[in-house]
Amino acid sequence: MSHNLFLGMYTFGIKKLNTPDSKRIEINDFLSNAYPDDDNKFTKGFVQNLIYLIDEKTYKNERNTHGAILEEKSINSSRRILDILIDGGTTGIKQFIIDESGKKRILSDSEIVGPKFYARIWMPANTKTGYLFIQKYGSFSIKPIFDDIIKDVLKSKGYNIINNSIKATTTKARQKEFLKRSTIRDIVIVSNRSSHETGAADAASAEIRLKNIITQKNKVVGKTDMEAALKNHGFSIGRRDYDIKATYQNKIDDFKEERTIMLDSSEETINVIPNILIPQSCIDADNYPIFSKMQDFVDKEMIQVKKEAKI
Structure with missing residues (x-):
C-alpha cells in the first residue's frame, strides 16, 4: 500500500x-x-x-x-x-x-x-x-x-x-469541492459565559454535540439550523453567545479526510483548507x-x- x-x-x-x-x-x-x-x-x-x-x-x-x-x-x-x-x-x-x-x-x-x-x-x-x-x-x-x-x-x-x-x-474552488463531496459527522455548539446573567452564579462554558445532522449538499450549517435542531428536541439556547464547530468527512479515491472547522454562519461561507x-x-x-x-x-x-x- x-x-x-x-x-x-x-x-x-x-x-x-x-x-x-x-x-x-x-x-x-x-x-x-x-x-x-x-x-x-x-x-x-x-x-x-x-x-x-x-x-x-x-x-x-x-x-x-x-x-x-x-x-x-x-x-x-x-x-x-x-x-x-x-x-x-x-x-x-x-x-x-x-x-x-x-x-x-x-x-x-x-x-x-x-x-x-x-x-x-x-x-x-x-x-x-x-x-x-x-x-x-x-x-x-x-x-x-x-x-x-x-x-x-x-x-x-x-x-x-x-x-x-x-x-x-487554498482556493475557493477547492473549498466548494470539499463541501460538495463531504458529509457532516457531528456539530458542536460551544456556549460561552453569558453576558446577560447578573445575579446568578457564574455560568460555565459548555459544549453540546449533535450527531447525524442531515443537511443539503453544498450548504453551510449555521446558527439558525442549530437552533431549529435543538428546538425540535425541546431545547433552546436562550440569550447566550455561542460558536459552532463542525466535522466534515470527505472520501475520494479511497482516501478519507476529516476537517473540524468553525462555521461562519453570518456569511454562509466555510473556511477550510482541504488536502x-x-x-x-x-x-x-x-x-x-x-x-x-x-x-x-x-x-x-x-x-x-x-x-x-x-x-
Whole structure:
C-alpha cells in the first residue's frame, strides 16, 4: 500500500525589516530594491540567493528539526517560478534503520532521514503575495525548511515575512469541492459565559454535540439550523453567545479526510483548507514525486489561483 502524497499551498507577504506588518510591499518593489544591479532580478537575484543555501551542501532550519539538499531545479524567469526537487527530512534526533531481519543501524542526530520532496516558489508580478507549493507524504512535511530558507533570503536583503509566517491557504474552488463531496459527522455548539446573567452564579462554558445532522449538499450549517435542531428536541439556547464547530468527512479515491472547522454562519461561507491529493500519474515506482509531472499538476492548480486572485 503506497503512501498518499498531497500538495500544500501557502502564501506570504513581504515587508522591510523593523516595519509594521501593515507596510506590505509589492513583489516587484522587493525584487527591484533588493537586487538593483541584476538584470533578471528574480533569476539572478532571488533564486540564486535561495539556491546557494541548499545546492551542494546541507541546509538545516534554525531549530535543527529538518534538513535538505538540492537534487533538481527548473527556473522559469518569465513566469517567476522556481521548481525544485530536494532530498530532505528530519534531523536533530538520534534515529535508526531497521532491516527485515530486525537488525538496527543507528544514525547520529546530525544526519538527515527522509525521502524526496517537490516544491514550487512563485513570485507573481504586480501583486503583494508570494506563493509556495510543497508536496508532502501524508502529514509528513518539510515546510519548516521553507519557513526558514525564505526568511534567510529576505533578511539578507533587509526584509522579512509579514506576521513572520508562511500561511496555509487554498482556493475557493477547492473549498466548494470539499463541501460538495463531504458529509457532516457531528456539530458542536460551544456556549460561552453569558453576558446577560447578573445575579446568578457564574455560568460555565459548555459544549453540546449533535450527531447525524442531515443537511443539503453544498450548504453551510449555521446558527439558525442549530437552533431549529435543538428546538425540535425541546431545547433552546436562550440569550447566550455561542460558536459552532463542525466535522466534515470527505472520501475520494479511497482516501478519507476529516476537517473540524468553525462555521461562519453570518456569511454562509466555510473556511477550510482541504488536502490536495496528488494523482498516481505524478508518482513513480518508489512512491516519489515525478518532477515534470508535478510541474504540470501545479500549473493546473495555478490557473485557478490566477482566476480567483485576478493575477
